[in-house]
Amino acid sequence: MTTRSPAPAPTATVREDRSARIAVTVFPALILAAAAFAFFLPDTGQIVAPYTSIFLGVIMFAMGLTLTVPDFTRVAKHPLPILIGVIAQFLIMPLVGLGVAVLLQLPPELAVGVILVGSAPGGTSSNVITYLAKADTALSVTMTSISTLLAPLLTPLITLWLAGSYLPVAAGDMALSIVQMVLVPVLGGLVIRLVAGPLVTRILPALPWVSVAGISLVVIAVVSGSTEQIVSAGALVLLAVVLHNGLGYLLGFWFARVLRQPVRAARTTSIEVGMQNSGLAATLAASAFTPATALPAAIFSIWHNLSGAMLSMYYRRSADKHPAETADSVAVEA
Numbered sequence: 001m002t003t004r005s006p007a008p009a010p011t012a013t014v015r016e017d018r019s020a021r022i023a024v025t026v027f028p029a030l031i032l033a034a035a036a037f038a039f040f041l042p043d044t045g046q047i048v049a050p051y052t053s054i055f056l057g058v059i060m061f062a063m064g065l066t067l068t069v070p071d072f073t074r075v076a077k078h079p080l081p082i083l084i085g086v087i088a089q090f091l092i093m094p095l096v097g098l099g100v101a102v103l104l105q106l107p108p109e110l111a112v113g114v115i116l117v118g119s120a121p122g123g124t125s126s127n128v129i130t131y132l133a134k135a136d137t138a139l140s141v142t143m144t145s146i147s148t149l150l151a152p153l154l155t156p157l158i159t160l161w162l163a164g165s166y167l168p169v170a171a172g173d174m175a176l177s178i179v180q181m182v183l184v185p186v187l188g189g190l191v192i193r194l195v196a197g198p199l200v201t202r203i204l205p206a207l208p209w210v211s212v213a214g215i216s217l218v219v220i221a222v223v224s225g226s227t228e229q230i231v232s233a234g235a236l237v238l239l240a241v242v243l244h245n246g247l248g249y250l251l252g253f254w255f256a257r258v259l260r261q262p263v264r265a266a267r268t269t270s271i272e273v274g275m276q277n278s279g280l281a282a283t284l285a286a287s288a289f290t291p292a293t294a295l296p297a298a299i300f301s302i303w304h305n306l307s308g309a310m311l312s313m314y315y316r317r318s319a320d321k322h323p324a325e326t327a328d329s330v331a332v333e334a
Contacts, residue, residue: 027125027212028305034216035302038223045224052221052283053177057185059214059279060148062207063124064189065200067145074142081261085143085269086150088255092273093118094158096247100240101166108166110233112159112289113296114240115166117281119158120297121147121182124211126275129308133315135268143272148186151280152178167289174288182280215279215301222282222298225291233295241300245307248274267315274311275304 038045048055074082097118101111122144130140155178156171163169193200223230230237252273256266282297 027215028302028309030212030216031219031302031305034219035223035298038220039227039230042224042227045220048217049221049225049286052218052286053181055214055217055221056181056279056283059124059211060182061185061189062210062214063144063148064186064191065193066204066207067141067186067190067193069194072142072145074138081139081256081265081269082142082146084256084259084261085139085272086147088252088269088273089122089143089147090119090150090154090158092251092255093120093244093248093276094162096251097244098162100243100247103243104236104240106236106240107233109290109292110237110240110296112163112166112169113237113281113285113293114244115163116155116159116285116293117241117276117278117297117300118244119155119162120277120281120284121151121155122272123275123277123279123304125305125308126271128208129275129312130268130271132309133267133271133312134264134319135271135315136264137268139265139268140272143268145186147272148182148277151277152183155280155284167293170288174284177284177287178280181283218279218282219298219301222286222291222294225286226295226298229292229295233292234299237296237299238303241296241303242307245274245300245304248276249307249311264319271308271311275308276300278304 094115095118097115100106101114106114124144127137127140127144131137152175156169156174159174160169160171249270253266253270255273256269257263261269278297278301282294282301285294285297
C-alpha cells in the first residue's frame with residue numbers, strides 16, 4: 001500500500017489517507033477475486049507470470065514515491081524504537097517460519113516458501129493498517145523503509161541459513177534479484193519525490209491502487225501456476241500462514257514491550273512484524289525455486305490483509321477506550 005509522509009498540501013494528505021483506507025478495505029476482496037480467477041482459469045493467469053518481477057518493481061517504485069528524507073533522518077535522531085522493530089522483523093518471523101514448518105512437517109518446497117515469507121521485509125500495507133489502528137504511523141513508515149533497504153543483504157542470508165537444509169538456495173542470485181526488484185525502484189521513487197515533489201503529491205492518492213493492482217497480478221501469476229498444489233496442500237498451507245502471521249503479531253508486540261517500549265510503539269511493531277512483503281516473497285520463490293514454493297506467499301498475501309484489518313479494529317477500539325495509550329508517543333513522530 002502507501003505510506004503517510006508529510007506533504008506540503010494538507011488536502012492532498014487527506015485524499016491520500018482516504019484513498020489508502022478504501023484500498024486496504026477492498027484489498028482482501030480483490031486479492032480473493034484474483035486468486036479465484038487464477039485458480040479457475042490457470043492458462044489465462046499464466047499469461048502474466050513472466051512479468052511478476054516488473055509488477056513488484058512498480059509496487060516498490062510507488063513505495064519510493066511516498067518516502068521523504070525525514071522518514072530516514074528519524075533513524076539518526078531516535079534509533080532505538082526503529083532498531084527494535086527491524087531486529088524483531090528479521091528475527092521473529094524467520095524463526096517462527098522455521099518453527100511452523102517443523103511443527104507441521106511441511107514438505108521441503110512449502111517449508112522453504114514459509115521461511116522465505118518470514119525472511120522478507122515488512123509489507124507496505126502495514127503502514128495503512130498502523131494508521132487505521134491509531135498506532136505510530138511515522139514509526140511504521142520508517143521500519144518498513146529500513147527493512148526494505150536491508151532486504152538485499154538479510155533476506156538471502158537468512159533464507160540460506162534456515163532453508164538451506166530443505167532446498168539449495170542461491171543467495172547471491174536472490175540478493176541481485178532483490179536489488180533489481182526492490183532497492184533500485186525504491187531509490188528511484190525517492191529521487192523523483194525529491195526533484196518533483198509537487199507533482200508527486202498530486203498523484204499520491206493513486207499510489208495505494210498501484211500496489212493493489214501489482215500484488216493482485218503477482219497473486220494471479222503464482223496461483224495459476226500452483227493449482228495442483230492448492231488442491232493437495234491448500235488447507236495445510238493456510239494453517240501454516242495463520243500460525244505464522246498470528247505469532248508474528250503476538251511476539252512482535254511483546255518483544256517491544258519487554259524492551260520497555262510504549263503500548264503505541266508495541267502495537268506498531270506488532271503490525272510491522274506480522275505483515276510481510278509477500279509479493280516479494282512470492283516473486284523470489286517463483287523465480288528461484290518452484291511454483292509450489294510461492295504458494296505460502298500467495299496465501300499470506302490474502303490472509304495478512306484480512307487479519308491486519310481485524311487487528312487494526314481491535315487496536316483502534318482499545319485506543320479509544322484507553323486514550324492514555326494513544327498519547328504514548330515514541331519520539332520518531334514527525
